Amino acid sequence: MKHIKQLFPAYIFGLLLLFSSCNKWLDVTPKTQVKEEAQFSGKQGFIDALFGIYQNSARQTGYGRNLTYGLLDILAQRYENKSIASTLYAKLSTYQYTDSEVQAVVDAVFTNSYGSIAQTNYVLKNVDNGILDETSRRIVKGESLGMRAFLHFDLIRLFSDIYASGANASTPSIAYLREFTVTSNARVSLGAALDLCEADLKAAEELLSVNQNIDLIPDNQGSTNADLFLQYRQNHLNYWAVKATLARLYQFKGDKVNALKYATEVINSQKFKFVNQSTLIVDPVQVTSDLTFSTEHIFSIYVSDIKLAADDVFKNTVAAGESTDLWSTRTSLNAVYQPTLANHASDIRSTTASKSLWNVVSENIIYTKKYWNENAANVKQRLIPVIKLAEMYYIAAESSATLEDGTRYLNVVRTNRLIPEIPVPASSAALDTEILLEYRKEFYAEGQLWFYYKLKNLATIPNGTATVTMSKAKYIFPLPNTELEFGSSN
Template identity: 40%
Template sequence: MKYLHNILFLAASIGMLSLTSCKKWLDVRPKTEVKESEQFSTEQGFKDALYGTYQKAADGQLYGENLTFGFLEVLSQGYESTTKIDHDFFYSATYQYNNAGVTSRINSIWNNMYSTIAQTNYILKNIDDRKSLFTGNNYSIIRGEALALRAFLHFDLLRLYAPSPKSDVTATAIPYMTAFTVTPQARLKVGEVIAACEKDLKEAEALLRVYPQMSNPSGNDDFLAFRSNRMNYWAVKAILARLYLYNNDRVHALAYAKDIINSNNFRFITSAELNAAAKDLNRTFTPEHIFAIYVAKLKDPVSSYFMMATGDKLYRKFTITEDRRKALFEVSTGGGTDLRFVSNSLWSASNGIIFPSKLWQIDENREELKKRIPVLTLSEMYYIAAESEPLTADGLKWLNKVRSARNIAELPAGIDATTLQNEIFKEYRKDFICEGQLFYYYKRINRNKIEGALNSNISNDQYVLPLPQQEIEFGK
């Protein structure tokens, strides 16, 4: 496996991460290479290694593009332009995974995910023997975040490279790497990977319970700041809610979703925040972020894909038409009041071409409102609760709370379960633009149609990304 080469590289170079100050940990850059014994000789060394893991996850090969607004959103058919034959992403949008460029992208995602997992395992390999180094609750926090990241990354690998449980829970899936090792690991079955993710997440939940706050009110420890950009206590619960629903365990999915909703740590965005002056404009709905990836140079790819400059070509852009936007938000049947539709901050029009501008990076914008891509959000927890309630009427209440917050009419009482499920689906399409989550929704319910796809029938041929050839050759 290419993963093995990544481990060897990490063993030699993980120590490159060092900080001069925690104040700007999100922008930390490699400085000097140090040995493992030196890297983990101080509490700060563990913090630096953890920061480096988040940086690696934020790379454009992973959540900084491919697994959010890039490749994954293209698979979701979130953009209309990508199905044009001359578009750079045409072969991705038509699920031609044997195309050389698409294969390269798929392999890069696999390799970089396992490389990032290796870094979490490198931290976990060293932390238990050095408990005495840690002050306060930092041992629990660092170990908890590393375990949560390991589970989160494996879960997304499962959702990409294996059938969904609804399709085949016994299918052979992916290796679950729990050690920093060069020994090839056997590929587990879908259900076994889910169980391994659950185990790591439950341990992380217990560890992170020591610090459930989403901020650091005293302001005297920068390590406890920016919690929405880290695998915080509530993020772990959110992943568990998502994991349980993926495995059709609605009882536990509902319980975890309600825990987050009832925590009062998160709230829905307001219309005023979406129509504020440039300084205070909140395009990504940060009050709803349970976990968001911080991408220091997000402005570069966003400008490339979602803005038009002199000399730019449309075959590189991510756009939709106004007709499709109106259909998506059901304008003809009353959806025209939806704040996600009417807010000028979320859309940009140029000669009839519509660019989603949710991720635009404007210099005047306050720093805490920039460089963030939502990964786990409050709205998803409401959708999970709505789908998981045993009674349709109770599920409708959760969905109507989101609709009310988005300034659209609540659905009437008395709708049946099928209608409720379809309305939840339509909300996923509206809410997760540029985030890539819609593809996972389609796959979870094993839907045979993806809206906007040129392919008339969707199956595991499209839902399951092919394993890299080296994994097939050298894996167990």
């Protein structure tokens, strides 16, 4: 996208480096320490700082890899490649959190997220200084509050226990940073952390109501909108993404009434559309291909160097089957997409109906092409979905008051994926089983399956044709060493 691809002033990159670890704070040279008055003396300074939040979050230590197709899907047993016990992949897939290599990966997620949170607070510290017009102020402040909550919420989902409808509300969680500071911050309880997330999201919702438009990602980099700041709202924590995050938060808390309320508000907005199966192109060499179904993105991250990252693990031109690769087998993918069931081979996500979505090296090595950026002119090939429309239907299905309503929401997604509707199940547990199967189909290489496994506190999860026994120790990331002052574990 044009606004992401703009060359940021050098001081923005200096700030990102500064935020990457509080231990490095005092090591930053004066050249990168731009005075706040200069940084925020005009609208562009706010925009640059806001874009910096998204760019930092798009790094491989964040949503550009680890929090989507990388770490989280490895933990969810999406991929094979674990035969050599000494590899990082094998250690991650067996939850060896005390291993130094694994610790480095988990710590990097923690540091990246708090770095982005620090920048949200940097913007919020200055946003009410009278420089911005009222509409711009509301958008900048709303996005910053929304991202602060969004990032904290994912940290909660990673480093804290499940809420269990309030049973674990008093357990220690993470530090919730609301000020731009380098001082140590104490952890708060899980209940308190969720309350702070909710407050930030509700404030963001009110502020962002001033701009409820969604400028869907075009097939190329052109746009008629003269204000780059208002383009590509799917790549911002926009008004509807805030509502979607609230739906996630209430789902996490077990508040079905509010989860359904916010999920259906997003659904009923009609701002996001399921892909048109008759015109969908998933061949990555085509300029109009749409491998991640971008019209369904409520919030996505733009990753400018996604081709380098994807080629590293989802092989294209280099040798396949390397120890760092992320692949699946035909057997494991068939267990997910169930092509032998009647009329299921037509699933547009599967290896049978959408062969262009997959690189079949052999029956035992199959890579997703979802992030192959084979056409430089295709902006949509550089998007990683973070919140999608299908998830809102799944939350609505799970949260509905009746089995009939829940089944209806689930069947909307199934119909749009060209698989048959299911009859109304006999029980809520049976419906939950169907929803879980759909999570497995929908979010391959997107990270959401791990969060759902943990939310449901599943005792076992699938691992190809076998299962892995889970526990609290496997579901909860250990906090980094206490010398990391942001989010101190004190």
